[in-house]
Amino acid sequence: MKTTASYLRVIGFMILAFFLLEITVDSGEEWAILKYPIIWAVLGMVFFFAIAMEIIAAALQRILYNGLSEEAKSRYVAAETLRQQKRFGWFKRKYTEMLGAKPIESEQEIVLDHNYDGIRELDNKLPPWWTSLFYITIVFAVVYFVYYEVFDGPTQIDEYETEVAIADKEIAEFKKNNKDLIDAETVELLTEPSDLAAGKAVFTANCVACHKDDGGGGIGPNLTDDYWILGGGIKNVFHTISEGGRAGKGMIPWKTDLKPSEIAQVASYVLSLHGTKPAEPKAPEGEIWVDANAPVDNLQVKQIDSTQAEANNDTVSDGIELDK
Numbered sequence: 620m621k622t623t624a625s626y627l628r629v630i631g632f633m634i635l636a637f638f639l640l641e642i643t644v645d646s647g648e649e650w651a652i653l654k655y656p657i658i659w660a661v662l663g664m665v666f667f668f669a670i671a672m673e674i675i676a677a678a679l680q681r682i683l684y685n686g687l688s689e690e691a692k693s694r695y696v697a698a699e700t701l702r703q704q705k706r707f708g709w710f711k712r713k714y715t716e717m718l719g720a721k722p723i724e725s726e727q728e729i730v731l732d733h734n735y736d737g738i739r740e741l742d743n744k745l746p747p748w749w750t751s752l753f754y755i756t757i758v759f760a761v762v763y764f765v766y767y768e769v770f771d772g773p774t775q776i777d778e779y780e781t782e783v784a785i786a787d788k789e790i791a792e793f794k795k796n797n798k799d800l801i802d803a804e805t806v807e808l809l810t811e812p813s814d815l816a817a818g819k820a821v822f823t824a825n826c827v828a829c830h831k832d833d834g835g836g837g838i839g840p841n842l843t844d845d846y847w848i849l850g851g852g853i854k855n856v857f858h859t860i861s862e863g864g865r866a867g868k869g870m871i872p873w874k875t876d877l878k879p880s881e882i883a884q885v886a887s888y889v890l891s892l893h894g895t896k897p898a899e900p901k902a903p904e905g906e907i908w909v910d911a912n913a914p915v916d917n918l919q920v921k922q923i924d925s926t927q928a929e930a931n932n933d934t935v936s937d938g939i940e941l942d943k
Contacts, residue, residue, distance in 0.1 A: 640661065806882075817881070817884045826885070857883060861879075
C-alpha cells in the first residue's frame, strides 16, 4: 500500500504541475503543453523531483525502522496494520452495504435449506442500486407515456422539423456574415445603395473598357436593353462574370480576381442599368430574355363568352381574355 500511495502522490504532483503551467503560461486558445515543448522538460523535472522525494522518504523511513528495538518494531507493525484495517475496513463495509449483501461473518443468518453436494444458497437481497435503478425506469416510463401519449408531446418528426428550422436560421445568419460563400445558385439580387455603389466601383475599374461607363456597349454588348446573349437575371449574370463570356470573345473569368461578394455586387449593378438611356447604345445582341419567375404586372383577366369571341389581336384561350 505504501507503493500505491507513493504512485498516487507522484501522479498528484504531475497533475498539479500541469494545471499550474496551463494557468500561468499564456498560450492563447491552444494548450500550453502543445504550443511550448519546453513544458515537457519542466514536467519531466517535476516527475523526477517527486520520484526522488519518494525514494528519500522511503529510505529515511527504512533507516528509522531499522534503528528501533524488536519490541518497538512489533508495536509499529501492529499499529500500522490496525490503521490500514480501519482505513480500508470502512470502504469494505460501505461496499457491502451498497450491494445489499450480508458480510461473511453474518451469512449464517441468511442461509437457505437448499443443499446440493455441500453447496448452499444464500438469501441475499437485490443490491439497492439495482432496485433503485429499476424503480427509476418505471417512473420514467410512466412520465414518458403521459407526456407523449396523453398530453401529445412533440414527436420525433416535430423535433426534427424544429431542429431544421433552427439550422436554417443559423445557416442564413452564417451566410449573411460570410457573403463570399455565395455562388451562381445561391446569389440574390442586391438592392442596397451601398452594394450598388460597390458594384459600380468594380464595374468602373474593370468593365467600362468593353461596356462603357453607362453600359451602352462597345466591344462588349449593350447592358441596358432587353437582349441577352448568355441570359439575364442575377444568376446568369453572376455566372457570366464569374466564369467568363463566350469562348474567344475576350471576356475572362473574373472569379480569380473578384470575390463572390464583389461579383454579386457588380452583377446587381449591371442589372440596375436596365432601362437606362446610354449616350451611344450598341445595337441589340442575343435574344430577349424574360425571367420566368418575375411577377406579371398589369394583367387583367375577364371572363367572356367564347362562342361570341371574334378573331383579333387579343389572346383568347378557353374563355379567358388576356389584355396587356
